């Protein structure tokens with residue numbers, strides 16, 4: 001893969017660039033596997049970052065994303081709008097349109113979007129909108145605006161992706177459970193894996209999924225959630241041990257409502273940048289049978305993003 005570059009923007013101090021030269025995974029992905037959570041950043045010279053952004057990344061282009069897809073052995077991508085692009089979906093849409101049908105997208109939209117613009121996003125391959133509640137990433141959007149958006153996109157058959165931290169779930173519960181669509185949680189709702197997997201915080205997340213069968217979860221981002229590692233670097237085959245009990249529990253309880261993604265190019269990591277090949281080798285630790293792996297990596301994302309092919 002080529003190296004990360006920086007365009008006209010100055011990166012946030014301490015920014016960690018994505019890892020070049022990832023390992024070839026030892027784990028063989030099932031045929032047709034989907035990387036259901038990844039992003040593009042710019043390139044900033046072509047698709048400027050949004051004025052309201054909370055961080056300025058290095059560039060991470062569609063060509064680099066597609067090269068990673070092929071290197072790791074994925075067949076398709078779901079490109080999720082990154083917050084550094086705000087509600088300007090052009091970079092994500094351009095990636096979807098350039099993918100020969102191998103990428104679908106999740107957009108960020110405002111209430112002011114027209115029906116014609118929503119239809120344009122649909123035609124480009126967008127199948128969901130993202131609502132973000134992580135305060136370090138976005139400014140607050142009123143709930144009535146989000147509900148209005150959810151009801152409009154529901155008519156297109158889209159879903160809502162939500163990103164929040166575990167401590168905020170109680171406060172957001174009523175809003176989340178009122179959403180009329182399929183709801184996909186990013187990164188398991190960011191559990192604090194320093195707390196017990198049997199404790200009240202993760203039990204609330206399990207209850208959320210158990211009692212609301214429209215709720216799905218991405219069991220992604222062990223590199224973000226792990227406290228004790230070890231890191232997915234230098235050939236490590238047993239990375240992020242502390243995240244495994246959490247992710248495995250969700251995969252085993254809700255095998256038909258889980259997704260997995262690399263999260264490349266891994267915005268805002270502070271400690272280390274993982275080797276994406278070794279991240280793929282993490283998958284069999286959380287989906288331990290070929291059947292679970294196929295649901296996680298192929299059947300579930302295909303049902304959500306390419307239902308016309310299922």
Ligand SMILES: O=C(O)c1cc(C(=O)O)oc(=O)c1
Pocket residue numbers: 081082083084137186224263267268
């Ligand atoms: O935790 C994060 O910093 C993060 C940020 C973004 C984004 O900026 O869109 O997306 C993610 O999936 C995770």
